[in-house]
Amino acid sequence: MKPSSPSLRPRKKPVQPRAVETYAWMLEAAAQILESQGIDAFNTNLVAERAGVSIGSLYQYFPGKEALLVALMQREKACMGADAATALAAPDGRAALAHMVGAAVRHQLDRPELARLIDVEETRPGVQQEVENVSNYLGLLRSTLARPDLPPQPDPEAAAADIAALVRLLVDAAGARGETDAQHLERRVLAAILGYLGAPSGIGDR
Amino acid sequence: MKPSSPSLRPRKKPVQPRAVETYAWMLEAAAQILESQGIDAFNTNLVAERAGVSIGSLYQYFPGKEALLVALMQREKACMGADAATALAAPDGRAALAHMVGAAVRHQLDRPELARLIDVEETRPGVQQEVENVSNYLGLLRSTLARPDLPPQPDPEAAAADIAALVRLLVDAAGARGETDAQHLERRVLAAILGYLGAPSGIGDR
Amino acid sequence: MKPSSPSLRPRKKPVQPRAVETYAWMLEAAAQILESQGIDAFNTNLVAERAGVSIGSLYQYFPGKEALLVALMQREKACMGADAATALAAPDGRAALAHMVGAAVRHQLDRPELARLIDVEETRPGVQQEVENVSNYLGLLRSTLARPDLPPQPDPEAAAADIAALVRLLVDAAGARGETDAQHLERRVLAAILGYLGAPSGIGDR
Amino acid sequence: MKPSSPSLRPRKKPVQPRAVETYAWMLEAAAQILESQGIDAFNTNLVAERAGVSIGSLYQYFPGKEALLVALMQREKACMGADAATALAAPDGRAALAHMVGAAVRHQLDRPELARLIDVEETRPGVQQEVENVSNYLGLLRSTLARPDLPPQPDPEAAAADIAALVRLLVDAAGARGETDAQHLERRVLAAILGYLGAPSGIGDR
DNA sequence: AATGAATGAGCCTTCATTCAT
């Protein structure tokens, strides 16, 4: 995964139905390889083989290995972001926060290893900016923190970043430990966040 | 970084003074390459060159690339662990916790990129067990959480793991954002932990 | 450009007006790519794209990449050959020679890089025989050398070949150096030829 | 032969005797492949195989395929240049010119196909400047043309370039036609040059 | 006739590791 010179954007969007299918297969193959064999086994030849397409087809849609990874990240992030975005409809900040945490937790526990690896690879230089705004998680978080029922933060920017990181890592760590109880996990993460924000967290009932 | 069949332990401990120096140079070269060029540029030939030794010599001390990485991780963890261990002398749980967080923060802000990369690579299968007990951070954390002035935890094991993860990620994220104010960061992390633990966090003075 | 098994002749002549146009576009696209990006960038997919046709269409007219190149060469040679052929009408050998050189020079300076590349690629095995007789340059030259006002040559075959080569390279080299003054170039080439032939060359007025 | 980004200079000079041998073998293998199979068959794997070394060894000395080609060109040019340089000792301009032509002819007829291909590939962008000054042929030519027994040239720069081109192409063309008589060829080329220069050429005895 | 998705042989290059000196 050295070169990195080729663009990180897909070369072309599939239009014909057959191509749409091919494209989706390639992303899913990439996902499966990542979660079952890890990043070191992630190579374009293997992805193509697993997707049941030729290596040439893969390169018709993606200019390089990393672009494939980015497209997969975006697929995952978009999915999670859509779920999280419904938090805007929540009646108050607490509920919205709960919903956002819930979205992250559900997403993570759906395919834990894949989610964890994507979180890790997201830190690659150049990749981050391609992926970060797909789910507008950070932006949503900032809006939510500004709601009146949550304690005002002296540095809202840092608070949002901290919380995003906090959600991500707690959830990753739980996934890595094999936890599968979304409810329990969600409550703990929410408690940590509320504690961090300085809000009474009702931890007693945990 | 595929063939992880060779052992992850150093082949031999350097005994002669010159060998000790060589050994240290190799680790430091590895560290510098990691922090300046990233994991993708981290290869044995480059490490040897930067260390000013031949590739053959490198393989006299390390059975393979991954063992070199592990040794570096251990060097870093040991250093941080020694600092954290002094928390045992703290008068109460809060102070101990603060000291442990402080140790992590100081270590991270010392060489942020190196620390972040090591945290990431630590999750490699096989690597984790070689490294985790070098600094007894988790163990220390468990003891500290059991101190009487901190709220008792229903699942101390999970709590310790969560907190360790929490410290790591908040601090990594801060390092990645370029934060350099150890005091400020330390306070925020501590607030998150105490919030998580359900303890009044004195956030007011943040 | 390895598999030269397919024929070098176009698959079919375009008959419908639209097809004629398409065919011409493909040749022109090939020409433009050659002159602007060089032989290494010359590939069938790019030519098709630039010509605004599908790769499938290109292969309907040409059995392979090399056939496309040959067709382009023939287009260029035919054009130059027609100009040179009017030398037959010249009153004497000197004038005829001058006209032939002039044709080559004009052609070369019209699209220098294209002409140069074609000269180079013409030496490919198999290609040469397809292209050499399109412009009957060599034949014309032989006839011209036999005219009574030019010195008789002991080996007319070799002389014609030498002169053709001489014209080509001097003109290529001038094109590569960026010369654009056709008159000046023409005079120098003619001087070289007459010198080679052992004829007084009237260099004084050069 | 697309990428061309890697440097065109050898990665390192071989120092150990074994390495010197390896290096020479690689150049010779490259030469043999070029002359027997042409530029399209010239690839690094084949060169390594023919040289009896591994592909890895080839890349220890050359940063890429093109650098190998350049090194070969330099080997050939240097050899010819050394021969041509003795022309400085010639008593007059004519003799010097004759010697320079002789050097080119001898070199060309030694390995005609190799020499021809190198002349062609020399025009690659980036390659030219790496190779052109190895044999100082053009410089020598300029000095020689300035000698008092040769007719003064209005544009010595252009004249030298023309003559260099002329020598090269006549000699290439002869090699391509399979000529092997160096004497005969040399006389014809010299005649052409002297004619071009406007000097009485004694063509009569050709 | 035209399209363009798909193919896959083949080439370039890297880098972990070995071993003769």
Next chain:
DNA sequence: AATGAATGAAGGCTCATTCAT
């Protein structure tokens, strides 16, 4: 002990060509 030349498996990517639609 140290050296560094040599190895070769592995993987990224291109592009000429085919063929179902």
